[in-house]
Amino acid sequence: MIRKNGPQRWKNIHVTIDQPLEDLIDIDNSNLQGIKLDTFGILNQTSKDINDLIQGAKSSKKQLKAIGSGWALSKIHVTDHYLLNTKLLNKCFEIDDQFFHQDFAEDKRKYIVIAQCGISIAELNIYLELPKVANQVPRSLKTAGIGAGQTIVGAVSGNTHGAAINFGAIPDFVVGIQLCNGTDQPIWIERSTYPVLNQNFVDGIQSKLIRNDDDFNAALISFGTFGVITAFAIETEPIYQITYPTIFQINHTKLSSIFQDSNYYSGLHHLEFIFDPHTQDGYHMIEGTKVKYEDGHPIPTPVWIITSRKGYAPGDWTTKFLLNLPFVSAAYKSKVQYKEYLKRSVLSNVRGTSGQLFTATITYLEGYNETAFAVSIQDAIKTIEIIKQETKNAKLPLVIQARAVGPGNAIFGFTNHLPRSVVFEFGIVYDKNYPIFEEKLISRLVASNIKYTLHWSKNALINPKRMKEMYGESNIQKWKSSRYKLFEHDMDLIRVFDNAPLILAGLESPPIVV
Amino acid sequence: MHTTTKLILAYNLEIKPSFAYQSSHQVVSKVLFSIYLVRQRVQINFQHFALLLLIIFSAQSCTTVHVYQTGGPGGREMGNAPSTEWKSDVSNTFLYGAIRDDVPIENCALGDGTRINIEEIKIEKNIWRIGLYIVTLGLWDSSKISWRCAKPCNP
Structure with missing residues (x-):
């Protein structure tokens, strides 16, 4: 009805x-x-x-x-x-x-x-x-x-x-x-x-x-x-269940070698890494392997929850306020955020089903935006360098999450890069700096000849020129013809x-x- | 165009689309700055400015409390998964609760009248409501109550 x-x-x-x-x-x-x-x-x-x-x-x-x-x-x-x-x-x-x-x-x-x-x-x-x-x-x-x-x-x-x-x-x-x-x-x-x-x-x-x-x-x-x-x-x-060992840290050289070696990730179900763009080196790896379902494993505690056991959580405007605090450097704010992210939002030493592991529904930060774009895994290292430079230039407090995804068939699939896509995501205060930073990042990717695609649900700056850069004219025409x-x-x-x-x-x- | 007028326009053009997601101290500083600039150009008396300030601040929520269910079968978290969008009402309590103002929820039902549960409640007070509470020594307590309904059972 x-x-x-x-x-x-x-x-x-x-x-x-x-x-x-x-x-x-x-x-x-x-x-x-x-x-x-x-x-x-x-x-x-x-x-x-x-x-x-x-x-x-x-x-x-x-x-x-x-x-x-x-x-x-x-x-x-x-x-x-x-x-x-x-x-x-x-x-x-x-x-x-x-x-x-x-x-x-x-x-x-x-x-x-x-x-x-x-x-x-x-x-x-x-x-x-x-x-x-x-x-x-x-x-x-x-x-x-x-x-x-x-x-x-x-x-x-x-x-x-x-x-x-x-x-x-x-x-x-x-x-x-x-x-x-x-x-x-x-x-x-x-x-x-x-x-x-x-x-x-x-x-x-x-x-x-x-x-x-x-x-x-x-x-x-x-x-x-x-x-x-x-x-x-x-x-x-x-x-099935996915089993996650304790997260571990690797350096830039190791990360680069992983991206070039398909044997490394051929047995994985889930590949994710996070980093603080204000640090020179160091990436935390989150790797999940698909395993047969077995009863008796402890039920995973939900992650991505910002509320404490007693119910305390940052108010609707607190995160925005803290991240905009003057006289505190972006690097320090990133460091604190990164520490909190590791504590609350990482699948580490845990085994569970998809329904038990991916459960982010409970709280959300109002007015806190996320932006995301994908590049080929082969361009991921160059992209990380650009992100780090631009984050430092813009003096933004960020935690970067990167997730690797296999290619699909949808015409406007933003995760169709070959051989795999790496999606870079970062939460950012939704203020006037957000579109400026996003614009700057995209222009740097274009200038470096890195083929990129923007997340449809997270990015607003999609114009005809960008559409052509991302998907090519023939795919655009194919999509329009079907519509x-x-x-x-x-x-x-x-x-x-x-x-x-x-x-x-x-x-x-x-x-x-x- | 006069430089000050240009400034006012530029500032307000910039402020309007982003007003809702500015952090509080940014909003306050921008509002005060805009008012200062407007006062340079337009003859508005103090009462009108006070009214303008009140309207602006009353739109901002000062405190918000979320009330919601958590948990789900076998660790499958179902919290904060509503079936409707927010609906709101204002509740005014007078004389320390001697007169209360209930919020009957009528929309948590399917089209045929079958009731579904309430998923989430939000209680907000803006600076206007807090001020009213202080000025009346607690005789008038006003809150904005919002709610979203739960999903129908999926057998």
Whole structure:
């Protein structure tokens, strides 16, 4: 059912966005008749409600965006017209054998689930790892970011990445997409090279089937611009644990040799390192190896929690205030931050499932931004040198976290660098220095001929020139062609899903017809 | 254009988009500086300035307390995972609690009326509310209460 909450101000979870809205619309799985619906019934009710909302937005010439958990730091998923809260659409479904494509391997079928758009990563972990039905096998997500509060569609659409060096990012376990875009029927999209579900399933969800690699890879990371994604088919795997030895420190030379040696990381599941850019040398390595699930290991204590056992935590403005303190050097502030990060935010000497290890949902620092970009692992050392120089020049207190990710297939996947991507992330006070520093870093990367890509959910400075630098003209045209094709070239519908960041990036315009 | 006017414009243009995420001491210094510049150009009496200051400061929250659930099955942390966006109301308590002002929460329900839980509550007091409490010797205690609802059960 739909509930319209009317005009109001809206803030994202990290309060980097604070803006007025014309309407905030809640949608849930209930119905007035109080009837318990089956899988198809729920999916069909949702897609019909959403298609009606899109049609309404089209006729009143308004923009509409699904906000997920409001986790993104950039305005990529936001409009000041209608925001759709999908978090109440949090069901997960199993699929009967009769609905699988004949070519889809039988032994893999029990690892496919349908996740509704609003289910959070934390909820999904619980659904998969702790099945409530006796004959259901426990399963795990193939990868996860550190946060578990994002909705599955939000995490995929903004390319949440994690650190699965030999797999990929979160979008890379999606194998089917249900998209509502206001055309006559919802669309079910799969790769032509990887068919999973059959026509009976597509008929059951009253959708039209598109099997096309380009369309799938375009829609996968489309940050709400292709319509509202109402459900995904995701591929999971038998439940596993990740074991992390005690973190250890290495020097610049050793780090450099690791990046050049694929044998070093070929057996790892998770590769991450952190450093204080104000120090000359020294990197803490966080390495996780995938191991068979075993009962009896101690339950990991959640990390990334800033609240003490007694409930004390920095107030909403404290971190900003402390990091802006005059007369205290940026190097000293970084040192203190780094020490705290090591204490509170590092997986060390621990073993657990994905759902037990990646749990950052509990507290957040308001007004504290994060920025992230990826480069090839082969350019990582040069990038570290640039980051260190620019951080010192800007006198910024930062802790740099770097996570290695395997390449995927999404057209706008920012973690597709070969042979692996290294994503550099750093929390930074959200003030006027943030865009200046980000701009400076990007210009240094360009000047050094380092191919970079910006995180869709964390960076706002994406313009047409940058798009071309990051993805190349042919990929941009491919993405635009799929977008226009899926909207059946209905310009009024396309405009419903435009927003300011899309226009700034030059992605709203039609593809060039060759 | 007069130099001072240019300065005012430049400063205010810069201040507006970033106002919400400035740290407190930056905001205070910028506001005071802007007021000083405005006073150079515009004839506004002291009361109007005081009112302007009050409006600006009342928008800033001074103290915030978050109340939320933590934990989850088998160490799978579920804290702070709401199903709705923030909704707020102001609660005024008078005469040391003799008259209270409850905050009934009506939106933590599905469209068919099925109730869902409350996930998180936030209690905020800005400088205006703290000042009011002090001036009235605690007779008038005002807080902004915000909440977000929990997710429906996923069987």
